[in-house]
Amino acid sequence: MAEATGVLVLGELAGGELASVSQELLAAGRKLADDLGEELTIALLGASVEGASQQAISYGADRVYAVTHPLLEEYQVDLNLAALESLCQETNPNVLLIARTESGRELAPRLAFRLGVGLAQDCLEVSVDPAAKRLLANRPVYGGNAIAVISCDLTPQIAAVRPKVYEPLEPDPSRQGQVVSFPVELESSQARTRIVERVEETSTGIKLEDARVVVSGGRGLGGPEPFAHLEELAKVMGGAVGASRAAVDSGWVPVAYQVGLTGKTITPEIYIMVAISGASQHMAGCSGAKVIVAINKDSEANIFREARYGVVGDWEQIIPAFTAAVRELVQS
Amino acid sequence: MALKIGVLAKQVIDPEMPMAAFRVDSDANKVVTPPNIPPVVNGFDENAVEAALLLKDAQEATITVISSGTEFALDVMKKPLSMGADELILLQDDAFGNTIDSFFTARVLAEAVRKLEGFDLIICGRQASDWDNAQVPLGLAELLGLSCIALCRKVDVSDGKVTAECTTPDGYEVVEADLPALVTVSNELGQPRYPTLRGIMAATRKKPTIWTMSDLGMDSAELEPRVTLRSLFVPETGQDCEYIEGENAADAGRQLALKLREDKLI
Numbered sequence: 001m002a003e004a005t006g007v008l009v010l011g012e013l014a015g016g017e018l019a020s021v022s023q024e025l026l027a028a029g030r031k032l033a034d035d036l037g038e039e040l041t042i043a044l045l046g047a048s049v050e051g052a053s054q055q056a057i058s059y060g061a062d063r064v065y066a067v068t069h070p071l072l073e074e075y076q077v078d079l080n081l082a083a084l085e086s087l088c089q090e091t092n093p094n095v096l097l098i099a100r101t102e103s104g105r106e107l108a109p110r111l112a113f114r115l116g117v118g119l120a121q122d123c124l125e126v127s128v129d130p131a132a133k134r135l136l137a138n139r140p141v142y143g144g145n146a147i148a149v150i151s152c153d154l155t156p157q158i159a160a161v162r163p164k165v166y167e168p169l170e171p172d173p174s175r176q177g178q179v180v181s182f183p184v185e186l187e188s189s190q191a192r193t194r195i196v197e198r199v200e201e202t203s204t205g206i207k208l209e210d211a212r213v214v215v216s217g218g219r220g221l222g223g224p225e226p227f228a229h230l231e232e233l234a235k236v237m238g239g240a241v242g243a244s245r246a247a248v249d250s251g252w253v254p255v256a257y258q259v260g261l262t263g264k265t266i267t268p269e270i271y272i273m274v275a276i277s278g279a280s281q282h283m284a285g286c287s288g289a290k291v292i293v294a295i296n297k298d299s300e301a302n303i304f305r306e307a308r309y310g311v312v313g314d315w316e317q318i319i320p321a322f323t324a325a326v327r328e329l330v331q332s
Numbered sequence: 333m334a335l336k337i338g339v340l341a342k343q344v345i346d347p348e349m350p351m352a353a354f355r356v357d358s359d360a361n362k363v364v365t366p367p368n369i370p371p372v373v374n375g376f377d378e379n380a381v382e383a384a385l386l387l388k389d390a391q392e393a394t395i396t397v398i399s400s401g402t403e404f405a406l407d408v409m410k411k412p413l414s415m416g417a418d419e420l421i422l423l424q425d426d427a428f429g430n431t432i433d434s435f436f437t438a439r440v441l442a443e444a445v446r447k448l449e450g451f452d453l454i455i456c457g458r459q460a461s462d463w464d465n466a467q468v469p470l471g472l473a474e475l476l477g478l479s480c481i482a483l484c485r486k487v488d489v490s491d492g493k494v495t496a497e498c499t500t501p502d503g504y505e506v507v508e509a510d511l512p513a514l515v516t517v518s519n520e521l522g523q524p525r526y527p528t529l530r531g532i533m534a535a536t537r538k539k540p541t542i543w544t545m546s547d548l549g550m551d552s553a554e555l556e557p558r559v560t561l562r563s564l565f566v567p568e569t570g571q572d573c574e575y576i577e578g579e580n581a582a583d584a585g586r587q588l589a590l591k592l593r594e595d596k597l598i
Contacts, residue, residue, distance in 0.1 A: 077480075102501055106482040109434070109467040113474035118435060118558030121465050136562065141432070141463050142363060143347055145354050148432060148463075149562040192479040193509040196495070201503035209501075237598065245519065255485070255499055255520050261464065262518060264501065270597050280351075283569075291597060293588065294573070302351060310573040311588055317581030318588070325589035326598055 004155035007033040008093035009042040018055040021099040023168035028126055029097050030060040035128040043087055045080055047073035057177030060169050064179045069186045076191045077107055083184045085114050093156045095135050100160040108160040118152040120159040144280035164267045164288050201254050206240045213239025214268040216259055219246035220275025233323045244276045260285035274315050278303025335393040337384045338451035341377040343401055347461040361564045373411050376457025378524040379517045381412045383455050383487045394418045400428045400440050413535035414527035420540040427545050427552050434467035435558040442475040443548040454514040469516045479509035485520035
């Protein structure tokens with residue numbers, strides 16, 4: 001078998017457009033490909049992927065594999081796995097980057113096992129070891145308390161990269177690239193799970209992941225009622241409300257509010273954390289926040305080691321006064 | 333026929349331990365097991381035991397818990413038995429170290445599942461709190477060729493099918509698959525039940541089955557590594573926090589607003 005070559009990015013589509021996570025991955029992949037002296041390719045899976053192909057090239061791809069089949073119209077993990085498995089066997093990439101999104105976090109390990117290779121899961125950084133010309137991946141372990149640097153021993157070397165850690169390149173619409181059609185053969189019987197129903201539970205208003213300001217509450221709030229104060233503050237600041245896992249596990253707010261390692265990854269300009277101790281598992285979801293503000297009555301709480309601004313005291317006194325002052329400042 | 337359920341459970345360093353006790357031996361590339369802090373059953377794996385028990389509450393079922401490792405704290409690993417599981421299989425061998433290589437662990441577990449002649453349903457926690465790999469369950473489904481549903485918060489079985497509610501970024505979806513299947517569960521499933529006194533006494537009398545690598549008919553030569561841990565370190569975190577003070581707490585809240593205004597953040 002010919003030697004594996006090239007950096008392949010698994011693209012994701014959002015409403016027919018190239019998803020922002022895929023733009024990020026192309027930036028990460030571009031650097032790897034240049035350091036390896038190899039080509040950067042992207043796989044786009046769907047019933048038709050024309051719209052996103054040129055976008056992918058403008059964001060850095062040298063070549064697009066348009067992996068198409070009518071059954072790929074709706075995302076189904078088994079069918080996507082089968083399509084990707086044949087693409088990998090056919091094109092023999094050296095490196096494969098997958099975004100650790102809701103779909104990627106299931107697909108990446110299953111693809112790695114199917115191909116019989118290793119996977120670096122949930123990476124914060126991917127680079128090329130200059131001596132060995134192999135992929136090096138930094139990933140948080142032990143709830144983010146430690147970082148492991150790992151390498152994959154076989155090819156493709158697969159890394160699942162955490163969303164929002166790489167910035168997309170400036171798109172260049174004049175960039176040239178090749179679009180290669182890669183039709184796959186799939187049977188509907190390959191889909192081993194069926195989606196019976198989809199239910200949305202999110203609060204109305206600004207999405208947590210997109211919000212410029214996020215106000216989160218934790219265990220120290222003591223119940224669901226105080227979240228009304230956080231909602232009010234978020235409204236005044238044009239933001240969204242999040243929560244720690246403790247608040248979600250207590251049933252105070254829906255699961256969709258959870259920020260952290262097993263919840264959402266957010267990158268707001270301002271992250272206001274109310275009565276959250278700041279365990280590394282929570283910080284894993286908000287380390288990309290520009291400014292963290294901590295309000296906690298425990299002056300020893302870990303969060304004061306991570307925050308830019310801290311107020312030690314009772315949130316019941318602080319939040320209403322803070323909200324009123326912000327309202328005044330915003331209106332003035 | 334009783335539903336045959338397998339649950340994977342891992343013994344981990346207590347993630348709730350004080351952060352000050354967390355140490356990395358950078359020469360050996362491993363986390364130092366803190367003295368005087370007993371290990372625990374991985375939290376998400378307790379959710380998996382709970383999911384199995386909820387099924388067993390509603391229908392005839394047997395629950396077999398499987399764990400792989402080099403040494404076990406028996407009183408800790410018997411917790412699923414005291415919660416109500418029927419049987420505990422410990423895959424214990426010096427070769428079964430706590431590796432970051434999920435492929436190795438999944439291969440060992442797959443062999444044990446085959447030796448047990450398979451399950452109707454395997455339930456796993458979404459990830460272990462040590463390596464946070466979230467790979468072994470999904471890999472096991474691949475190795476065994478099982479249908480797979482990830483990140484469930486509710487699991488039901490009837491008519492040879494598993495129906496699960498899976499968490500999505502905006503809510504949940506209801507997904508079904510034919511048995512045999514593997515599902516992973518998360519904390520959204522709800523609090524695991526506490527062992528009852530009767531459960532604890534029953535667990536005391538139960539002896540785990542212990543299988544070594546040779547009992548599984550495996551040879552370390554066939555377990556070629558897939559990933560290599562190059563280094564392990566504690567990241568530099570933290571910054572100097574500027575404490576905002578005031579005449580009282582309410583005033584501190586107002587001062588905070590003024591400070592954010594000063595920084596043009598609001």
